[in-house]
Each structure stands twice: as structure tokens, then as C-alpha cells.
Amino acid sequence: MITTKAVATTPIVKHDQRPTLLVVDDTPDNLNLIAGLFMHDYQVRVAQDGHKALAICTSDTPPDLLLLDVMMPNMDGFELVRHLRGHPRASRIPIIFITAMTDPASRRQGLELGAVNFVTKPIDPELLQLRVNNQLRHVERHKQLQTDYNGLLALAHLRDDIEQFARDDLKAPLVSILGLVRALLEDGNLLRGQQGVLRLLEQNSSQLLNLLTVSGELCETDVEHFQLQPMQAQIVPMLRRLVEIARLSFKGKDVPLALQDDAADTRLTDREDGLRHFSQLDELLQHCGDAAAIGSRVSIAV
Structure with missing residues (x-):
């Protein structure tokens, strides 16, 4: 008799790979308007004050781009940026200020703090979308470059491990083989054909040992100054x-x-x-x- 038993399966959770926007504004209407422009294309988070925004930006999952109002109670946008620039997780988050302030001094202050752009209220939805899309393309390119760089580092470490194996783990047995062959060659009881085979084995082993030595020397050479x-x-x-x-x-x-x-x-x-x-x-x-x-x-x- 054959019986079957149902096996419970764990559903596969697909993580959202879309870039994350954090919209910070103390006015709920502004939050809803801006978040609604991007919710279909990106992951959107919102915060109504600088303290909550600071907690999100310094968490283990900081946003890819910050859309930030300047004039807010308790902690304004400029003060929030000063805190972010001093934190390792948040220091490189690109920031677009969305503000009603139009005076040159405010814009200069924002740029000095590292803002990548300014958008003036009332916002032009199409213009804001273009600026956000352009900035996030730049963010994605930077992520890809970082991924490529990490891959190259991993390959470099792998090469070093292989070279170390070749130098250390292969050379010791070869040295033992050479010592044994030379000891046998010193024995006068070998036939002429046996001596010939051992001579060839000695030459081959010695050649391979030299190749491993040269390989190790090349790996230790500064490639920038190697000619x-x-x-x-x-x-x-x-x-x-x-x-x-x-x-x-x-x-x-x-x-x-x-x-x-x-x-x-x-x-x-x-x-x-x-x-x-x-x-x-x-x-x-x-x-x-x-x-x-x-x-x-x-x-x-x-």
C-alpha cells in the first residue's frame, strides 16, 4: 500500500529590488502628493519630522535618495543633513531639497551641505520625476561599479590563495621528490635505463620547482613598476x-x-x-x- 503525505512548503519571498525613496515633510498633503508620484516605480517611505528621518537614514536599510523639506519644526532640513553627514551609513545618501525658500543664501547653504539639487514649491510633478529618475540612475550605476569592484577584489584574493597553494603546498612535495630521486641516483646498483628515467624525472621536477618559484616572485612584484x-x-x-x-x-x-x-x-x-x-x-x-x-x-x- 502506497501512502502519500502532504509536505508543507515555505513560500518564496521575493525581495523588492527597487530603489528606495525617503520623503520628509511636516505637511501630510505634501507627503501624499510626492509619495504618490513615485509609489509605482520605487519603494517609498515617509517621515513627518527630522528625528524620524534621521532614524531611518541611519538604520541598516538607509534609503537610496532623500527628498527633504527645509522648513520643519524641531529639526529643520539643514540640521538633519548635518547629522547625516557625520554618520557612516548616511553620509553618502544623495539629497534633493524640496522647499519654498528661493533666496540664494539658502540654496548656497544647501549645496555646501552636499545637496545634489533643489526643487521649488509648489512642485512641478514632471520636473521632480525627471530629477529623481536621473539621480537614481546615477545611484544604480554607482552600485554596479561597487559590485564590480567587490568582484575584482574577490578574484584578487582567490588568485592570491591559488598562488600561495602553488608556492607552499606544491613546492614541499616537489622538494621531497627531488631529494628522493637524487638519493636513488647516488646508488650505484641502478641499471642504465633506470638512471636515464630518474635523470629525466629529476630534470622535470626541478623545472616545475623553478616555475613555481618564478610564479611566486611575479605575484610579489609591484605590477605598477614591473617592466x-x-x-x-x-x-x-x-x-x-x-x-x-x-x-x-x-x-x-x-x-x-x-x-x-x-x-x-x-x-x-x-x-x-x-x-x-x-x-x-x-x-x-x-x-x-x-x-x-x-x-x-x-x-x-x-
Whole structure:
């Protein structure tokens, strides 16, 4: 017998991602008029005095934009702004003053306190909407820039963690491997073929250890003062070493690997170092070995 049981599900709460406006005015009619202009496009909060507005602006969820009357009892708009500018959560809230004051001294005082705009009462609804929309677009761009910046910081920290892992957690085992290989090479009871394999393992491990060391040095370099210098890399000796190493992995697929280096000692001039050339060529050879069909032939001509 199969029975079913209803499982209670928790409804998914969708948070309102719209920007938040705080309208501050001691006159209820003005509050209703201004809030009604924006309630369909933004989250709108209201306050009838400076003390309530101060509490909202310094809370954990401050508004994105403040529409503020100047002439209010107990705490006027200018005094409220002075308090906001001294608080870490509220110091950067953009402010548009909505006031009946038209004298230049009042406007100058508001601008000195950091207001982004003035709107004169009685308000022109269309003009106020344009100014609010423009300012909130600027706010959203600033938020996006901050998000991008935080993402870059996170990537930088991740890169540092990876580099630290490469330098510290990988180098110690490599040093142990090198020590073991060299101890085995000092043993005179090895066959000639075994010695050859250990020599190649020693060279490869040493090369990887050098790459990790260089990588760590590059990460610690001040990139603002780092200048790349062209260097010459001897490609033929480098290829000979790589071919010796690669032949071991090619043997399992019966794929001959030939190097034609009849030319003189060829040099490359590039904005890289020899270690990086070695790494890139080694990766290229490994790809050739993986892609080559059984019985085919891989040839390198210089």
C-alpha cells in the first residue's frame, strides 16, 4: 500500500529590488502628493519630522535618495543633513531639497551641505520625476561599479590563495621528490635505463620547482613598476630536453618522436623567459602525443 503525505512548503519571498525613496515633510498633503508620484516605480517611505528621518537614514536599510523639506519644526532640513553627514551609513545618501525658500543664501547653504539639487514649491510633478529618475540612475550605476569592484577584489584574493597553494603546498612535495630521486641516483646498483628515467624525472621536477618559484616572485612584484624585458631563449637545447622527456609517454602508444635540429643554435627573442617557453613547448608536445593515432609519427623540425 502506497501512502502519500502532504509536505508543507515555505513560500518564496521575493525581495523588492527597487530603489528606495525617503520623503520628509511636516505637511501630510505634501507627503501624499510626492509619495504618490513615485509609489509605482520605487519603494517609498515617509517621515513627518527630522528625528524620524534621521532614524531611518541611519538604520541598516538607509534609503537610496532623500527628498527633504527645509522648513520643519524641531529639526529643520539643514540640521538633519548635518547629522547625516557625520554618520557612516548616511553620509553618502544623495539629497534633493524640496522647499519654498528661493533666496540664494539658502540654496548656497544647501549645496555646501552636499545637496545634489533643489526643487521649488509648489512642485512641478514632471520636473521632480525627471530629477529623481536621473539621480537614481546615477545611484544604480554607482552600485554596479561597487559590485564590480567587490568582484575584482574577490578574484584578487582567490588568485592570491591559488598562488600561495602553488608556492607552499606544491613546492614541499616537489622538494621531497627531488631529494628522493637524487638519493636513488647516488646508488650505484641502478641499471642504465633506470638512471636515464630518474635523470629525466629529476630534470622535470626541478623545472616545475623553478616555475613555481618564478610564479611566486611575479605575484610579489609591484605590477605598477614591473617592466617586461626581451630575453633570448635557446630553443634547440630546450627542445632536445623536452623530446627526451616526451618520448617516455609516446612509447606507450607506439608513436615515434623525431627532432630534426640540423640548423645552427636557433634563438628566439620574446617578452618571455626560458622557463615559460619550456612550459609552453612541453604542453604542446603533450597535446601532440594525446592526439596522435597509434602507429603515426610526430616530427619536429627547427
